[in-house]
Amino acid sequence: MIDQQPGNEVFAGVDTHTDTHHAAVVDPLGRPLADREFPTTTQGYRALLTWLITFGHVQAVGVECTGSYGAGLTTVLSAADLTVVEVNVPDRGTRHARGKSDPIDAYAAARAAASGRATAIPKSHTGTVEALRQLRVARASAIKARTQAINQLIGLRVTAPEPLRASLTGLTRTALVNCCLRLRPAADLTSPADAARYALRQLARRIRMLTEEIDEVTEHLATLTTSAGPELVALFGVGTETAGQLLVTAGDNPERLRTEAAFAALCGAAPVPASSGRTDRHRLSRGGDRQANRALHMIAVVRMRYCPRTRAYVARRTQQGLTKKDIIRCLKRFIAREVYHALTRTHPGSTTSAT
Known part of the structure; x- marks a missing residue:
């Protein structure tokens, strides 16, 4: 852990690449203070960290691609007790309006962290x-x-x-x-x-x-x-293949997912409103981790065939007029809740209690 220098609060952002990272610092209002490029080496990560804390108390660091190009830097920053948030790459419309360069992207990441738009906690990649x-x-x-x-x-x-x-x-x-x-x-x-x-x-x-x-x-x-994930593997219909995928989706620190609804959204199992006029319905989500969504789907299919409780649920919902696709959507949402509680019980560091 590195002690931060006393002074004004600042926010940082990093545009990550294979060989270099470009860092930028802004004040709480998003006004630029400085930017600089660092190599993607252990010495480069430490130099970037030392450079950041010279501007004051770093409230948060927005990092692009924390699971790939920014994985090494994220580990170093987290080890220094800095708050790291994952920042999405600017969309095409924003790039068309503001242009594209490493400093522009780094400042955009810093402003995303300062404004609170970026709140996702990255995976730890250490376990x-x-x-x-x-x-x-x-x-x-x-x-x-x-x-x-x-x-x-x-x-x-x-x-x-x-x-x-x-x-x-x-x-x-x-x-x-x-x-x-x-x-x-x-x-x-x-x-x-x-x-x-x-x-x-x-x-x-x-x-x-x-x-x-x-x-x-x-x-x-x-x-x-x-x-x-011993409790996850113990769930009905969950084999080592599906359990492995769900563990990878949640990461070594599943407590970063604050609620089971957030985990369901990450897996693409959260219901999406699709109502209009007299029609009141929800549809399947097309977002999230599709491999995790596939794992939930396989669990639902196994339970629909072999679990008496699930078979009774399917029969009841069919009588109510739901289609098979809607029933599977509901089952995947229920399964995502069970999986989330199993994951958070396995990791004592989680602050969410399972019900």
Whole structure:
């Protein structure tokens, strides 16, 4: 922690990039005081922090892209007990009116923090959930690569010369991979048949390697997910995959989401009014984290099929005239409430009590 210099209250903003960050300082009325560029290194982060506190007591720092380009700086500022708020990149209309440059964006971020427009607390990126996020990225990449390899394997089987194609036709995916692993092409690959055998074997080896990688990462993910959110995993219909996604969405500090309604909005499960005239209804939200929304949807689908309480609820709401889409919307909102309370009970630092 760094002691701030006594003096006037100021607000700061940072426009983040890959190699440099541009910082700006404004007074409480939003009037510019100074701006400066710093490198994205440990020394650069510390120099930026030292530079900020020379202007007085920093009330808040608005930082763009706290989950990507600004993640390192956000960690340093938070460790110094500075209030960091996440600032959205200026929209196209604002950029068209005011122009675009690093100082302009930095001052805009500082004014957003000073005016109170920016209030979102960024994720901490310092705990088990951040490790979980990184492993999920590696697993998703491996799954995508395996799917691509499988599609290529099937495509080569279709175009392979006879009788190779006939020997591989009608096999399941697992049997096809195992059969291709046993292929023995000749050393001379000028023949289309031998080239096809070689290509099929290489793709099968890649699929086997990626499958082993996916299984290994999945095992680590299951352990981390159960450790980070035991109460979440215990909920009906919540597996380690959906629990992992919801944990990543909330972050290591779910207490930053002050209410369960805020968490529902983050997951795109908050009802959006769609009333007009004599019509009084709500619709599904198209905003929020779509992967978290998908996780809630999968939980709702599982409960609609296997949970007696949910099945009774669906039957009752169907008799009341609600469509299946509206029923799922209601279920996702209920599930978001349960998930939020499970997350906040898991993290003692939360100030929100679960009911």
